[in-house]
Amino acid sequence: MSSGLNERQQRIVDELKYKGEVKISDLKERFEVTDMTVRRDLEKLEKIGELKRTFGGAILTSKDVALRERSVVRMAEKERIGRKAALLVAPGDSIFIDGGSTTLQVARNLPEHSKITVVTNAINVAAELSERKIPTIVIGGVLIETTNSMVGQVAIESLSRMAFDKAFLGGTGVDPIHGLSNSNMHEAEIKRLAIRKAKEAYVVMDHSKFGASMLFSFATLSDIHAIITDQVPDESLDMACQAADTSVILA
Known part of the structure; x- marks a missing residue:
């Protein structure tokens, strides 16, 4: 697990590496949390350079996952x-x-x-x-x-x-x-x-x-x-x- 991340945030990072993109609505349902909780997770991950927030979700900071x-x-x-x-x-x-x-x-x-x-x-x-x-x-x-x-x-x-x-x-x-x-x-x-x-x-x-x-x-x-x-x-x-x-x- 990346330093400073809780289990949910790490799972978001893992999903991003596989898919390249995540949506707030999907994450909210998957983790059974509020919109605000997901948005805080994405905000934190953006601050440490793991992703870039978009309207309704997020993408990898670099969308190309290494081969x-x-x-x-x-x-x-x-x-x-x-x-x-x-x-x-x-x-x-x-x-x-x-x-x-x-x-x-x-x-x-x-x-x-x-x-x-x-x-x-x-x-x-x-x-x-x-x-x-x-x-x-x-x-x-x-x-x-x-x-x-x-x-x-x-x-x-x-x-x-x-x-x-x-x-x-x-x-x-x-x-x-x-x-x-x-x-x-x-x-x-x-x-x-x-x-x-x-x-x-x-x-x-x-x-x-x-x-x-x-x-x-x-x-x-x-x-x-x-x-x-x-x-x-x-x-x-x-x-x-x-x-x-x-x-x-x-x-």
Whole structure:
């Protein structure tokens, strides 16, 4: 437990690290306390630099949770999702894989010497593919250290000249109204372009991202072919996927 925090405040910090955002109404119900108590907790956490308060809630001071921290959260679920996604790749495919702890599992589950071409903006994904002797193109750009991803104008210009059979993308949240979202503006821009350049776009995410809406939306549900995940979404999200003709593939 962080120094000076009570158990409730520490749990708020932990949830922020997983989701990137919390809402006062949710915290009030979860901890069975008043609005004022939650607001005091958030005020204290903001003073010590753990979060930034927003209207109705709070976000992480830095919305990018380091990849090394995320990679150990729900690892079994992410491995299953990665295996399921890798099965969708056919010989001869040209695919795009972006940065993230779940997309890394997609790369790890591609068979060695696969007769495909992978384009990626993630250094760790490229390293994994190199070990698996899979032809890989790494796009350049500005490095985001927290996710090992390359972004910016150089990356955008590279992607704009390519086309993919399939794209496999991570996401920080999915919501019926806000769609698929991410906490980093520059990564969201890359995801948005990759979806446009792919015949089929898949988002790989575990169930903890359901109902979360991060700052930057990169796609509506109808923009993508399917969400590959480990649990059936709740009724509202499931119905929204059906209405958008977006499949939910369970791993």
